[in-house]
Amino acid sequence: MWIETLKRRSWILILFLPMCVACSENNSPAQLVNIFGSKGSGEGQFKYVEDFAFDGQGHVLITDALNANVQVFDLDGRYVTEFAGTGDKNQHLKKPEGIAIDASGNIHVADYLTGYIQKYSPGYEHLLTYSGFGPEPGHTLETEFMTFHPNGNLYVPEAGNSRISVFDAHGNFQFNFSHKGSKAGELLRPEAVKHNSKGLLYVADLGNHRIQVFDEGGTFLFTWGKEGKAPGEFRKPSGLAIDKDDNIYVAEIGNNRIQKFTEKGKFLYTFGKNGREPGEFGNIHGLAISPMGELYVADTANHRVQVFNVK
């Protein structure tokens, strides 16, 4: 009799197992809450989404490398306005990628192709052009996703020079650190630098498939990860985001997924995969945590932004 019961139960188990798996997938800690954008150069359209910056007015500013502009959306994903764009004037851009907002609310946009960093007022008026193209200190080559540190300095990763350059909010060069290499503390085409609440700098070391951590003075602290597909491993890490609890979100172009780690690099969970469906990614780039705590994802190949509620 009990064997019969067991048999029946095992059948039920087999029947419900896939459902449970499905349920567990639905119960992923990251919930897709918004999706916006389509391919093109019109309002609210993207050609190559790069990175995000949140201003103090409830807007998200998004750089588009191929439209060469910055588009402004409200936090519901509605298009507000845009600025910059191609041209030969000062305020114009060729291939903007990194974007950061200083304590005064001014917007700094780094141009990958020209090496210039443009500074705009909170009303999107051009204020200043600084840095320049080249390997010499104070100049930049192939700038990527940057961050304004609480110390008031802008930390700019340079893929071309494989280093981090530091400027103040007025565009004055301060110093740079690290150099091309694969040893600890060395970089290969860094794609992003972001800071946590303690002021530590996390760098997505794309070419070395790892995350490196420095202090604000550029001293190497620690690193984690190696090339691979397993949890805690990376293939071309690109975007970085750090939430208020100092958890790290890492996007990988090679795996088209997002991994979440503790500030010390302990793996928490992963989500997303290669594809065009909602929740799937292509050529994934910048990440950012909104003031609401939501994770913005630059789903570059799909020409859209996906917003997740990450617990």
Add this chain to the structure above:
Amino acid sequence: MGNEGNRFMMSALDINNLSISNKFSLPSACYAVGLLVIVITMSIFYHSYRVNSELIIDLTEQKNILSKFRASVAGIDQDLVRLVYLYNQGREESVLANVETLAPMLVDFKALADKHDFINDRSLAEEIEPSIEELRKISLEIVGLNLDNMVASARDLYKYSFLVRAGQILNFADESLYGKSDQVMAIGLKIKQQEVIFIGSFMVEFIMIFIMIYILHHHMAKKLVDPIQQLQMATHTIVDHYSSQNTHQKYEDFFQRAIAILESITSRDEIGILTANFKAMIATIERATHDNISANKHLAKANTELISTQGQLVQSAKLASIGEISAGLAHELNQPLGAIMLSAQFATELMNEEAIDKESVSKKLQRIVAQVERASKIIQHLKVFSRKGEHTFEEVDINWVIEESFILVNETLKMNGIKLIVELAEKLPPVTCDFIQIEQVLTNLVTNARDALEQGQAKEMVVRSYAQKNAICIDVQDNGCGMSAAVIAKIFDPFFTTKAVGKGTGLGMSISYGIMQDHRGELRVSSIEGQGSCFTISLPIPVEKRQHTNI
């Protein structure tokens, strides 16, 4: 058993719509499904193999494009170095040609990326377009420069801006190549895994289908064979009953057993119809058997009666024939009696004489004894002839039988003035018969011939014996009045007679015919009206005697 339940079902079997063939539809469907499953498996595998192969080819092609891409950039670089630093004029065309190959190569690369939806490749290729454009611009600019008056630092700047773009493009090539080798290897591995899965699933499917079909067939065969076996058993039961002459068991038991076996058959197909019909047949046989048995009882009774009646009849006929020859018999007996009388008188007279002639007296007495013997022989034969009851078959010489029978009929022929001619063949093989019955037949035939010769002139009767083929024959021929065809046709019918009322019983010929049949012999007649008749009896020669006689 009710007749209602055993109604016979006659239905023409439609070859296209047989219940029995419907039973095969499930295994057939299984075959079809099995075949389909295997075909689907094979086509899935083939499709996936084709897709994967194509993927590998296209990935390789992409790698080739990227290699060419790098080669082109390197070529431009070399040309520009010669152009800028070595004043190696004439490199302009080569630079321009190489520069213009980049965009079309990128288009090919993107086409392959789109074909397989390599999501990163397409995006990366789009990203690099501005850099390619920049490279093109700078290259054109350098080619168009008047380098003669240019200072070295200016040259370096041009060269540097070219190198940065070239670096970006080479970096794109690196990034696009990233993971391609892994991808190719992964696909290769996937193909191998799929092969294993395919072979595994093919085997499993094959075995499953085989088992399923085997079980179904077994089930089917059982469903078909079981009722047939039951039918066979039922048949056996009936056949056994008839073949074993198992009389101590009631035939109803056998039928009931057969019916019980048939009741256990539940088939609703053609075998079901066959079973129902079989039941109907058994019921019919049972009824027929029942009728037969009661009829047989009646028949047996009638037969017994008939046999005793026939015996009586034969006896009566025999006595009647004695009656018919009684005048002759009386005369035959009277003669020795007369002779005895005379001899006795002579003997008495001789005894009265003085001198008794003992020799003469003795002669007379001897004659008396001889005559008594003669009468006694006749009476003795009459006794044998008229004996009632058991007759036995024994081997006798037919000529002897003929001679014996003339003891009784000789006198009546003489009295009627009939000349008897006896022609007996010699050395005839003995025949097995009841000679008294044969004598009865002969007596009957002779008496009939005598009557047929009643009105005749030169009355002649021929009795001859001879062998013919495998039989011994006796002809009784007369030259009397003969018979018409109508008479011949009825001659062997019982109670048929042409004689005056009270003279014949009408049974003689039919009884003779019966006797000959009992002897496996024949009684034939040929007759021409007004010229006479010939009756022939034939007795078969026993097989073992035939070779010796060689007749």
